[in-house]
Amino acid sequence: MSETTYSYGGFWQQGHRPGILGWLLSTDHKRIGIMYLCCVTSMFIVGALLGLAIRLELIAPGPTIMSAQTYNATFTVHGVIMIFLFIIPSIPASFGNLIMPIQIGARDVSFPKVNLISWYCYMIGAVLAVLAIFTGSGPPDTGWTFYVPFSTQTTTNVDLAVMAAFMLGFSSILTGINFVTTIHRLRAEGMTWGRLPLFVWTLYATAWIQVLATPMIGITLLLIFAERIFGAGLFDAARGGDPVLYQHMFWIYSHPAVYIMILPGMGVISEVIPVFARKPLFGYWAMALSSLAIAFAGSLVWGHHMYASGMSDMAILVFSLLTFIVAIPSAIKVFNWVSTLYKGSIELAPPMLFALSFIFLFSIGGLGGLVLGAAASDIHLTDTMFVVGHFHYVMFGGTGFAFFAALHYWLPKFFGRMYNHKRAVIAWALMFVGFNFTYMSMQALGVMGMPRRYYDYVPEFTTLNQVSTVGSWVLGLGLLIMFVNLWQGIRHGTPVGNNPWGGATLEWQIPSPPPEENFGEEDPVVTHGPYDFKGVVADEY
Amino acid sequence: MSIEHRDDTGARFGMWLFLYTEVILFSGLFLLYAMALSKFPDQFSVGSHRLNIYFGTINTLVLLTSSLTIAMAVTAIQRGRIKLTLGLCAATVGMGIVFLINKYFEWSAEIEHGIYPGSHHLAEQGSGVAAFFNLYFFTLGLHGLHVLIGGTLITVVAVLTAKGKVTSERYTLLENSALYWHLVDLIWIFLFPLYYLII
Numbered sequence: 174m175s176e177t178t179y180s181y182g183g184f185w186q187q188g189h190r191p192g193i194l195g196w197l198l199s200t201d202h203k204r205i206g207i208m209y210l211c212c213v214t215s216m217f218i219v220g221a222l223l224g225l226a227i228r229l230e231l232i233a234p235g236p237t238i239m240s241a242q243t244y245n246a247t248f249t250v251h252g253v254i255m256i257f258l259f260i261i262p263s264i265p266a267s268f269g270n271l272i273m274p275i276q277i278g279a280r281d282v283s284f285p286k287v288n289l290i291s292w293y294c295y296m297i298g299a300v301l302a303v304l305a306i307f308t309g310s311g312p313p314d315t316g317w318t319f320y321v322p323f324s325t326q327t328t329t330n331v332d333l334a335v336m337a338a339f340m341l342g343f344s345s346i347l348t349g350i351n352f353v354t355t356i357h358r359l360r361a362e363g364m365t366w367g368r369l370p371l372f373v374w375t376l377y378a379t380a381w382i383q384v385l386a387t388p389m390i391g392i393t394l395l396l397i398f399a400e401r402i403f404g405a406g407l408f409d410a411a412r413g414g415d416p417v418l419y420q421h422m423f424w425i426y427s428h429p430a431v432y433i434m435i436l437p438g439m440g441v442i443s444e445v446i447p448v449f450a451r452k453p454l455f456g457y458w459a460m461a462l463s464s465l466a467i468a469f470a471g472s473l474v475w476g477h478h479m480y481a482s483g484m485s486d487m488a489i490l491v492f493s494l495l496t497f498i499v500a501i502p503s504a505i506k507v508f509n510w511v512s513t514l515y516k517g518s519i520e521l522a523p524p525m526l527f528a529l530s531f532i533f534l535f536s537i538g539g540l541g542g543l544v545l546g547a548a549a550s551d552i553h554l555t556d557t558m559f560v561v562g563h564f565h566y567v568m569f570g571g572t573g574f575a576f577f578a579a580l581h582y583w584l585p586k587f588f589g590r591m592y593n594h595k596r597a598v599i600a601w602a603l604m605f606v607g608f609n610f611t612y613m614s615m616q617a618l619g620v621m622g623m624p625r626r627y628y629d630y631v632p633e634f635t636t637l638n639q640v641s642t643v644g645s646w647v648l649g650l651g652l653l654i655m656f657v658n659l660w661q662g663i664r665h666g667t668p669v670g671n672n673p674w675g676g677a678t679l680e681w682q683i684p685s686p687p688p689e690e691n692f693g694e695e696d697p698v699v700t701h702g703p704y705d706f707k708g709v710v711a712d713e714y
Numbered sequence: 715m716s717i718e719h720r721d722d723t724g725a726r727f728g729m730w731l732f733l734y735t736e737v738i739l740f741s742g743l744f745l746l747y748a749m750a751l752s753k754f755p756d757q758f759s760v761g762s763h764r765l766n767i768y769f770g771t772i773n774t775l776v777l778l779t780s781s782l783t784i785a786m787a788v789t790a791i792q793r794g795r796i797k798l799t800l801g802l803c804a805a806t807v808g809m810g811i812v813f814l815i816n817k818y819f820e821w822s823a824e825i826e827h828g829i830y831p832g833s834h835h836l837a838e839q840g841s842g843v844a845a846f847f848n849l850y851f852f853t854l855g856l857h858g859l860h861v862l863i864g865g866t867l868i869t870v871v872a873v874l875t876a877k878g879k880v881t882s883e884r885y886t887l888l889e890n891s892a893l894y895w896h897l898v899d900l901i902w903i904f905l906f907p908l909y910y911l912i913i
Contacts, residue, residue: 283724350731358724388735392742399852404832406848407746412837413757413845418749422742 183589183686200285201689203587205292206270212299213267214656216258221652223251228611228645231638234630241628245314246329248626250306252317253334257341258299260572261430264437265383266295266348268579269376271587273352275680276370278361278697280690283354287347294344301337305330316626318427321408321419325400332401335394342387342394345433349383352376361679363699370678370703371454374461375440378468382429382436386472390426393419420482424475432471434568435535436464438575439506442528445578446510448676449525450517453704456509463502470499477546481555489548496546503539507532522674523597527578530605534570538563541616556626559619562612570608577604580659585669589685591714592662600658603651610644667714675711678703722886729890733897736860740901743853747908750845757842761850762912764829769820770910773813774902777861780809781899784868784892794882796875803872803888806895810865817858821851850909857901864898867891 184203188195196204227248230237239247274282282288306312309330315323319338324331356369356377369377396419399405406412408419447454454460476484476492484492510532519525541563545551554560585591614637619625623634630638672681679699683691701707751758787802828835831851836844871891874880880888 283721284728287728346732346735350728350735353731354724354728357727358721384731384735385738388738389742392739395856396742396852405852406831406844407852411841412848413750413754413841413843414848415746415749415753418746422745 181589181684183684184689185686187689198289200281200289202270202274202281202285202288203687203689205288206267206272207587208292209262209270209295210267212295213259213263216254216299217263218656220251220254220259221649223247223254225645225649227251228642230628231630232642233638234632234635236628242311242314244628245626246306246312249313249316249334253302253313253338255568256317256430256434257338258295258302260434260568261341261345262295262348263434263572263576264441264579265352265376265379265433266291266344268372268441268583269348269352269379269437272583272680273373273376274355274359275683275687275691276373276678276703277356277359278364278679278692278699279355279359280692280696282351283358284351288351291344291347291351294340294347298337298340298344301333301340305333305337309333318423319394319397320423321397321400321416324397325408332398335397339391339394339398342391345383346387346391349380349387352380353384356380361697361699367457368699368702369461370440371443371457371460371464372437372440375436375443375464378464379433379436381465382433382468382472386426386429386433389422390430393422393426396422417479417483420479421475424478428475428478429468429472431568432467434572436467438531438572439464441575441579441582442510442531443506444676444678445524445528445582446513447704447706448674449520449522449528450514451520451675451706452513452517453702453706454509455512455515456505457702457704459505460509463505466502467499470495470502474499474546477551480548480551493546493548497543500539500543500546507536507539522581523592523594523601524578524582524674526598526601527574527581530601531571531574531578534566534574534608538566538568538570541566554619556624557619558615558623558625561625562615562619565612565615570612574604577601577655582674583680584659584663585666585673586680586685586687588663588666589668590663590666591669591673592658592666596654596658600651600655603647603654605651607644607647607649607651611641611648612644614638614641614644669714670712672709672712673714675706675709677701677706677709681709720884722884725886725890726893729893733893736897736901740853740856743849743856744904744908747849747853750842750849754842754845757840758846759912760839761843761846762909765850765910766820766823767910769816770906773816774906776809776813776816777899777902780806780813781896783809784895788885788889788892791875791880791882791885791888796881799875799888800872803868803875807865807868807872810861810868813861814858817854854905854909857898857905860898860901864891864895867894 184201188199188204190198196208199205226238227244230239230244230247270282270288274280309332311329313319313327313331313334314329315327315331319331319335324335356373360369396405396407400408406414408414408416410416443454443460474492474495476488477496480489480492541559545554545560545563581592581597618634618637618641621634621637623630669685671684673685674681679697680687682697783802784806787799787806790798790802824830829847830836831848836847868891871880871888874887
């Protein structure tokens with residue numbers, strides 16, 4: 174199709190109200206998904222810029238570009254934005270909303286209005302977080318974990334920041350309830366549990382964690398708020414409270430939350446790899462059930478964040494054992510992805526490159542997790558740069574790269590246009606190389622003993638810090654090229670047909686971009702599994 | 715949506731999930747309570763004896779009765795008796811208001827006696843008693859907020875019933891509000907003995 178005859182706009186042109194109201198009041202899951210996508214991507218860019226600023230500050234010992242107080246605020250805001258405003262909603266709220274109902278053959282989610290409310294909760298949270306930076310007596314400086322007693326005593330604007338996190342938690346709960354109900358109730362005829370695409374399985378497991386764990390952070394943050402405003406004193410040892418209990422309650426949510434962050438990413442990878450290896454996913458049920466196993470076991474391991482906070486040896490032993498158990502379902506996933514590749518007809522398209530680097534980076538991060546999960550090595554490494562490196566390997570190298578894979582895989586579906594592949598590959602290569610320089614240096618620094626969140630360091634650490642900072646520039650350049658390329662692709666790219674990649678899941682059988690209500694007059698009837706590629710041919714573009 | 719889609723089972727399913735999140739929300743406070751009680755068993759008993767058991771008992775009776783009336787309201791709407799439904803909803807909301815008024819007098823008396831979070835009086839009583847009252851005000855305050863939310867919800871549904879939006883054919887909204895009210899009641903049934911009845 175040429176540029177001039179291309180007029181079909183799918184859901185983009187089917188708003189019930191004109192202009193911007195057609196979006197702000199829309200209950201269409203695709204429009205809400207696009208709104209989420211815009212928000213989380215913007216938040217990611219803000220967070221990434223703050224991250225680059227932190228790295229720049231650490232390029233040399235002593236003050237470089239900011240004061241110590243600004244540095245504390247910068248890493249706090251970087252953490253709050255990246256965790257609560259980007260990673261947690263990133264894949265589930267954006268691609269979950271866009272893709273999941275289509276993949277199960279539904280016309281929308283179970284509660285479309287609740288879906289819109291959850292987006293508004295997210296926006297209120299985002300606005301509060303931004304206000305927290307610019308109002309009151311300075312941006313919060315506690316770190317994203319808001320540990321007491323500092324968070325209840327600091328004069329900076331922690332009140333607004335915790336309320337922002339509370340609202341974002343509420344948004345997350347509403348999405349979770351919606352997704353669990355949708356997957357139970359709205360599957361199309363023939364869409365049995367054994368035919369659910371893996372992305373849906375991981376969203377299902379994620380949604381359960383969102384429902385089960387998020388209220389705990391809600392009450393914990395409310396208590397911080399109450400402590401600061403009314404002096405509730407529940408975490409104040411002088412008034413009979415217990416500060417260590419804060420850490421327990423915080424991690425009872427926040428550890429399962431890292432599985433909220435990673436599971437949907439694993440789902441994306443499980444979609445991408447079979448399509449570009451032209452083979453059914455190896456071990457479907459093992460993959461599906463390991464998602465649930467991660468969700469379940471991941472809820473029981475929060476204590477491994479607190480080996481150094483004061484716990485009995487018995488508790489440390491139990492938490493350490495449980496932590497190792499979580500590694501089993503994660504390893505099942507890695508091995509099954511690799512087995513899917515075996516003897517496949519592999520096509521190294523951009524989504525596949527991101528997916529393959531996910532496996533590589535996530536494995537490094539995951540193995541680092543075992544180093545931290547073992548009590549003996551954790552005592553040495555706790556609160557060092559190793560933790561920062563590990564966390565970025567699993568969260569950025571894992572979820573972040575999965576998010577980029579999802580962008581490259583599904584954006585052509587929703588915009589009907591293809592980006593430039595060559596530039597996408599260049600961006601990927603820069604990011605992959607830059608990423609490893611940035612974060613591997615951090616892990617090495619941690620082993621050498623450099624503490625995290627420190628403004629200054631001894632001269633021995635200078636070289637590796639410089640390597641890390643230069644790496645962050647390469648990474649930043651890669652990100653810039655990727656976003657520019659994607660933007661140009663959705664604006665001016667070559668139009669694509671229904672199925673540019675040759676996927677077998679339902680979203681590839683409807684037009685790009687999908688129409689409102691996804692499936693025309695008749696509800697779809699599913700007759701084959703999600704990775705049954707027999708007779709599926711990719712459209713030329 | 716052009717094709718009307720209605721799934722009452724789905725709506726109930728979603729509500730139960732939401733109620734579950736409420737249970738977890740309060741379970742954080744129960745966790746704090748359990749830890750504090752095991753640390754200061756004697757001082758919790760002292761604190762409990764300073765609460766007015768009459769207020770607590772009356773409020774328990776009021777809330778239990780209101781749970782009955784809202785359950786009856788659901789049965790009434792199923793049988794299409796709109797006026798009876800509205801009356802029972804009004805009774806429920808009325809009892810919710812009685813509960814909150816009771817609470818107002820109870821708390822006023824306590825605050826007058828210098829019992830409130832951060833007071834000098836509590837600080838003199840020792841950290842266990844302070845912990846008891848800090849938990850008491852926060853937990854029961856949060857529960858009171860839920861009574862307020864539940865009452866508002868039932869009022870809205872009653873208005874919709876009067877307007878004919880909630881009928882004997884589609885009453886899931888009322889049923890879900892009733893479920894919420896039962897949860898508020900259920901949490902109180904745990905709070906009452908934990909705070910008022912420690913020997």
